[in-house]
Amino acid sequence: MTLRRREWLKTITAAGVGALGYSLPERIHAQTTRIEPLALKDYQPKSMLHVPETHVPRSRFPAIDFHTHLTWIDRKGKTDVVHHNATIEEILKVMDAKNVRIMVNLTGGYGALLEETVHHWQQPHPDRFIIFTEPWYGKIRLPNYSRFQAEQLEAAKKAGARGLKILKTLGLYLRENVTTGPLVKVDDKRFDEMWETAGSLDMPVAIHVSDPEAFFLPTDRFNERYEELSAHPDWSFHGKDYPSNAELQEARNRVMQRHPRTKFVCLHTGDSENLPYVSECLERYPNMYVDIAARIGELGRQPRMTRKFFDKYQDRILFATDATPHGDETPQQIFGNELYEIYYRFLETEDEYFDYAPAPIPPQGRWRIYGIGLPEEILKKIYYENAARLLGL
Ligand SMILES: [Zn+2]
Numbered sequence: 001m002t003l004r005r006r007e008w009l010k011t012i013t014a015a016g017v018g019a020l021g022y023s024l025p026e027r028i029h030a031q032t033t034r035i036e037p038l039a040l041k042d043y044q045p046k047s048m049l050h051v052p053e054t055h056v057p058r059s060r061f062p063a064i065d066f067h068t069h070l071t072w073i074d075r076k077g078k079t080d081v082v083h084h085n086a087t088i089e090e091i092l093k094v095m096d097a098k099n100v101r102i103m104v105n106l107t108g109g110y111g112a113l114l115e116e117t118v119h120h121w122q123q124p125h126p127d128r129f130i131i132f133t134e135p136w137y138g139k140i141r142l143p144n145y146s147r148f149q150a151e152q153l154e155a156a157k158k159a160g161a162r163g164l165k166i167l168k169t170l171g172l173y174l175r176e177n178v179t180t181g182p183l184v185k186v187d188d189k190r191f192d193e194m195w196e197t198a199g200s201l202d203m204p205v206a207i208h209v210s211d212p213e214a215f216f217l218p219t220d221r222f223n224e225r226y227e228e229l230s231a232h233p234d235w236s237f238h239g240k241d242y243p244s245n246a247e248l249q250e251a252r253n254r255v256m257q258r259h260p261r262t263k264f265v266c267l268h269t270g271d272s273e274n275l276p277y278v279s280e281c282l283e284r285y286p287n288m289y290v291d292i293a294a295r296i297g298e299l300g301r302q303p304r305m306t307r308k309f310f311d312k313y314q315d316r317i318l319f320a321t322d323a324t325p326h327g328d329e330t331p332q333q334i335f336g337n338e339l340y341e342i343y344y345r346f347l348e349t350e351d352e353y354f355d356y357a358p359a360p361i362p363p364q365g366r367w368r369i370y371g372i373g374l375p376e377e378i379l380k381k382i383y384y385e386n387a388a389r390l391l392g393l
Contacts, residue, residue: 040227044360047368051352054371056344057337058099061380064387065103067206067267067293067320068335069327071117073109073134082113084120086325086335092128098340101384103129103323104391106165106206110136110152118160130391132206133161135194137174140184150193157201162391164198166207171248172237183241186251187258195255199262204390206291208267210248211237212298212364213274225365232329245271249281256285263390265289265318272298275309282313289390291320294332296346297356300369307372314378318387319343331359346371347379 070091072083095103108117108131121129133156135149142148153164171186184190186209198205214225216237223229229236243251249271256264264287270278272295282288290313292299299306310317321343323335333339338358345351350373357363374382387393 054349061383062101063383066318068323070105106132132163132165146193150197163204168208187254195259204263206265209252210245269295289316291318293320293322297364303370331363332357
């Protein structure tokens with residue numbers, strides 16, 4: 001650079017346009033207006049975009065919500081008990097208003113608890129509620145656990161359960177002595193008989209393994225889910241003896257490969273942040289399906305890739321919300337009218353940049369989503385037909 005050019009640049013910078021691109025009067029204004037520091041948790045920016053806002057009060061076609069938690073089984077106390085998260089009337093009112101024909105309550109429990117759940121929800125309304133059973137992990141130390149668990153599944157089917165639910169407990173919480181010792185792996189052979197039995201009984205397996213990739217990284221300033229992890233520090237699987245996200249996904253793949261007659265619905269779209277990988281898995285395992293529960297925040301921020309994904313796998317994606325009545329800890333899952341309206345808006349409209357959860361601050365990360373405007377033929381499959389086929393309705 002010549003001396004003259006350097007002098008000239010210095011003059012230009014001094015005269016006005018600095019590194020931030022502000023003109024001189026703007027910089028003087030910024031220096032004289034004091035702006036109070038603001039904590040991240042208090043920041044609630046309002047979008048100034050002038051874009052269409054479509055209200056979708058009912059789904060275009062009747063829906064099956066494949067992933068809900070109407071009950072929880074509490075295993076912390078000395079006696080196992082069923083917690084009903086809402087009254088039946090409260091649930092039916094929203095279902096009727098939002099065009100939800102059937103809700104699948106995945107966390108129906110096991111043994112006598114399952115019988116109670118079926119008796120409470122499914123028996124009085126067999127056309128509205130479907131109950132899944134869960135493995136009895138507390139019995140993992142039984143020498144004949146494999147057989148025990150397979151027989152439990154047979155008994156669950158007789159009691160009215162229509163499928164098997166696997167929480168991320170398997171792979172991330174369950175240990176050899178239930179709560180202590182080494183972690184039990186997702187593809188542990190002791191479960192082979194259970195997976196096989198699910199296939200022969202025609203009970204789909206709703207399986208959640210792993211979690212968002214950011215949960216496996218340090219909760220620091222680079223973590224895109226910093227606020228979510230700050231609110232739930234126990235959701236972090238960084239360090240300690242936890243397997244990586246990739247190891248968990250691969251272990252689940254080996255299970256699907258070993259049991260081709262069993263149908264697996266990989267909950268939360270499998271790995272919703274990595275649709276190329278999920279697509280590869282769907283290609284490799286014809287017995288694999290996915291649901292979209294609690295992941296429209298991920299799917300909706302990559303709308304073009306998501307739309308192609310829905311086009312290609314339209315026969316293997318299920319509508320689901322992870323709805324939890326009064327689930328105030330997870331705003332993206334609070335059962336109610338608003339939750340369903342957001343999902344319908346995402347699936348049915350091409351609206352831009354809207355909130356993925358009924359909450360003042362996006363709870364799973366500071367971004368907004370875009371609708372994917374699915375055509376009617378695909379909507380029919382996603383909302384109802386794919387789930388109906390799997391559930392044998
Ligand atoms: Zn869930």
